[in-house]
Amino acid sequence: DQQVKQNSPSLSVQEGRISILNCDYTNSMFDYFLWYKKYPAEGPTFLISISSIKDKNEDGRFTVFLNKSAKHLSLHIVPSQPGDSAVYFCAARQNTGGFKTIFGAGTRLFVKA
Amino acid sequence: DVKVTQSSRYLVKRTGEKVFLECVQDMDHENMFWYRQDPGLGLRLIYFSYDVKMKEKGDIPEGYSVSREKKERFSLILESASTNQTSMYLCASSLGDSLGGDEQFFGPGTRLTVL
Numbered sequence: 001d002q003q004v005k006q007n008s009p010s011l012s013v014q015e016g017r018i019s020i021l022n023c024d025y026t027n028s029m030f031d032y033f034l035w036y037k038k039y040p041a042e043g044p045t046f047l048i049s050i051s052s053i054k055d056k057n058e059d060g061r062f063t064v065f066l067n068k069s070a071k072h073l074s075l076h077i078v079p080s081q082p083g084d085s086a087v088y089f090c091a092a093r094q095n096t097g098g099f100k101t102i103f104g105a106g107t108r109l110f111v112k113a
Numbered sequence: 114d115v116k117v118t119q120s121s122r123y124l125v126k127r128t129g130e131k132v133f134l135e136c137v138q139d140m141d142h143e144n145m146f147w148y149r150q151d152p153g154l155g156l157r158l159i160y161f162s163y164d165v166k167m168k169e170k171g172d173i174p175e176g177y178s179v180s181r182e183k184k185e186r187f188s189l190i191l192e193s194a195s196t197n198q199t200s201m202y203l204c205a206s207s208l209g210d211s212l213g214g215d216e217q218f219f220g221p222g223t224r225l226t227v228l
Binding site for chain 1: 117144146148153154155156157158161163169171172203205207209213214215216217218219220221222
């Protein structure tokens with residue numbers, strides 16, 4: 001039973017346009033949502049996060065939107081750059097004493113020059 | 114600069130062998146995690162630890178055990194390696210910040226092949 005789902009395995013976008021990566025979740029107890037980026041042969045790196053009490057967080061070209069009623073979040077990258085080509089993982093954190101984090105399957109983003 | 118190191122980038126073992134994967138962080142982080150990454154499945158949590166000598170099972174702990182004797186070191190042990198444990202193994206650590214997102218810092222990964 002996947003608690004965090006990224007239904008698009010891949011996404012292709014032209015350089016300069018907007019990239020929108022989507023994520024759905026099922027567990028109402030998640031208190032934080034995070035996005036990570038992963039290049040080949042490297043570990044994932046943290047990109048941006050959002051608390052469950054907010055609906056938007058912005059950091060430069062990256063904005064995350066949270067719709068709690070729909071249990072849906074999205075990552076917007078504007079403008080997209082070729083260096084953004086990577087696998088993006090959506091993650092959700094549950095405070096169980098430690099901080100258990102559930103990751104989605106990832107979306108591979110291709111930004112074409 | 115924060116750093117999580119894993120003992121090997123590539124490892125080849127035989128079925129039935131006992132395998133140790135070591136992870137060390139230099140950030141004085143409370144939490145440490147072991148994941149495996151498989152195509153189409155993303156990162157799946159094997160075990161995590163929020164304090165020395167403390168551990169909790171993740172979503173797929175079967176066939177694995179862990180050890181955290183010192184704060185900076187978290188070891189993953191495959192008691193008797195099997196071919197279905199061929200995977201990329203990723204270690205991560207986090208501060209344990211309950212007020213923030215508590216982002217995790219990942220090592221480069223160990224690609225384990227079990228023959």
